[in-house]
Amino acid sequence: MNTSEKTPVSFEPTPNPATMKFLLHKKVTDQGFDCPTVQEAERSPLAAKIFGFPWTSSVYVGPDFITVTKQDWVDWELLAHPLSGLIQEHLDRDEPVVVTFVEAEEDNENDSPMVRNIKSVLNREIRPVVALDGGDIVFHKYENNVLYIHMKGACSGCPSSTVTLKEGIEVRMKELFPEIVEVVSV
Known part of the structure; x- marks a missing residue:
């Protein structure tokens, strides 16, 4: 697919002022999962990459979006556009957002x-x-x-x-x- 045909990653605020929602414009998983720590981000190379920034508090991978919660000492005005670019670059390189999604289903x-x-x-x-x-x-x-x-x-x-x-x-x-x-x- 030509890059010009792709919808760029966009972002929007959530009711939680510490959290921004990044719209991927494509489905990456059937069911969302929480990554409250870097250790729990192992299922998502993109979430792990986001945790590489010291201001990251948690990441949630949704079916076609990612929400990122930041720490209080930094503002979204400084983070949102560069983070959107990082996510877009990850997608453009066809790097996986989710490598495995194995969550125990209740019987x-x-x-x-x-x-x-x-x-x-x-x-x-x-x-x-x-x-x-x-x-x-x-x-x-x-x-x-x-x-x-x-x-x-x-x-x-x-x-x-x-x-x-x-x-x-x-x-x-x-x-x-x-x-x-x-x-x-x-």
Whole structure:
């Protein structure tokens, strides 16, 4: 493909001021994953490369985007354009974004009908909306009528994540499943 035919990497702010979402304009993985440390970035050569900068706090690799969370001592005004260029260069060289993606899938055969229904709603309704802001919501467990989830990417540490959790996710899950008494982030 000619470089002029490729859509350049773009970026946009997220509700978390420390996190920027970089749009890759191509699918790189089926399911996103968190890289909160450089050690956990081994599945993504691009995330590992981004961790080479001392201001990187965490990286989240989404299906067609990457969110990068920076440390407080540096501003996005200085970082966003050069980082976008670095990501674009990585893609232009056809270097892999994800080398392997092996995350243990929970055994659905052992899930109760309630857990299967909760996972289905999370995957169909909640996760796509949260991904628009560069984050992800992943099922952890359902126990004693409490749904436990992981908030990843831009959602992790975001000032508005509590509002998203309580006024968005919890309200919707309680509408669909009245037996749920609370949704908690772990």
